[in-house]
Amino acid sequence: MSSVRPLAILGGTFDPIHHGHLRAAWEAAEALEAEVRLVPARTPPHRPAPVADAAGRVALLRAALAGQDRLTIDTRELDRDGPSYSVDTLASLRADIGPERPLVLLVGADAFAGLASWHLWRELFTFAHVGVLNRPGVTHTAPPELADFIAGRRSERVHGAAGTVIDIAITPLDIAATAIREAFAAGSEPRFLLPSACFDDESLLAPYRALGR
Ligand SMILES: Nc1ncnc2c1ncn2[C@@H]1O[C@H](COP(=O)(O)OP(=O)(O)OP(=O)(O)O)[C@@H](O)[C@H]1O
Numbered sequence: 001m002s003s004v005r006p007l008a009i010l011g012g013t014f015d016p017i018h019h020g021h022l023r024a025a026w027e028a029a030e031a032l033e034a035e036v037r038l039v040p041a042r043t044p045p046h047r048p049a050p051v052a053d054a055a056g057r058v059a060l061l062r063a064a065l066a067g068q069d070r071l072t073i074d075t076r077e078l079d080r081d082g083p084s085y086s087v088d089t090l091a092s093l094r095a096d097i098g099p100e101r102p103l104v105l106l107v108g109a110d111a112f113a114g115l116a117s118w119h120l121w122r123e124l125f126t127f128a129h130v131g132v133l134n135r136p137g138v139t140h141t142a143p144p145e146l147a148d149f150i151a152g153r154r155s156e157r158v159h160g161a162a163g164t165v166i167d168i169a170i171t172p173l174d175i176a177a178t179a180i181r182e183a184f185a186a187g188s189e190p191r192f193l194l195p196s197a198c199f200d201d202e203s204l205l206a207p208y209r210a211l212g213r
């Protein structure tokens with residue numbers, strides 16, 4: 001483990017935040033002995049517009065994270081126009097923390113499999129390590145372009161400021177925001193897939209309940 005505490009980020013649409021995200025981020029913080037920030041995307045690059053707007057998704061995140069301080073929110077993507085490219089976020093974080101501190105981009109195994117389609121994806125590794133979180137049901141393997149690139153970059157732990165791929169074993173939780181949105185659309189309440197605090201304020205989940213009307 002590096003002597004400087006790594007900074008790790010989990011970016012996401014969080015439409016809405018759920019226990020799959022939270023537990024993954026929590027266990028990554030433990031495994032890497034890292035500070036972990038959740039980074040909501042204002043305009044996620046590779047998907048249709050989210051159901052809830054950025055302010056609504058951040059309000060849910062704040063409710064979900066209340067009562068603990070290991071996981072925090074970093075809202076820098078909300079201040080940028082255009083697609084929320086991760087390479088821009090990592091460049092901005094690197095400028096904040098300087099060249100030495102390890103930086104880790106956390107991604108689920110599904111997101112990792114698509115990494116070679118991301119904007120300037122090779123540059124991600126100049127700014128950060130990539131930490132891959134296992135996800136139930138994900139069977140995609142890295143396409144050849146990605147597999148070739150990461151060959152020789154695998155690491156068991158955080159070593160140096162950037163540039164490696166680290167597999168992080170987490171408790172598999174088969175929870176996805178898509179299924180939560182589908183549950184709301186079907187008129188059911190997906191309680192216990194996301195924190196109860198998200199249900200405390202009626203207005204927080206209103207955009208999702210509206211799917212069922
Ligand atoms: N249950 C989970 N286990 C591990 N990683 C997860 C899990 N859910 C989401 N992630 C990861 O968290 C990041 C943000 O995910 P995102 O906000 O797209 O949630 P999602 O549940 O995958 O949403 P959707 O179903 O709308 O695609 C991605 O890197 C994704 O792979």
Ligand SMILES: O=C(O)c1ccc[n+]([C@@H]2O[C@H](COP(=O)([O-])O)[C@@H](O)[C@H]2O)c1
Nearest residue numbers: 011012013041044045046085086118119
């Ligand atoms: O930078 C890119 O080109 C890029 C392409 C796809 C996804 N991402 C980021 O990956 C994270 C997870 O994306 P999503 O769509 O699964 O929520 C989120 O932070 C996105 O901004 C980034």
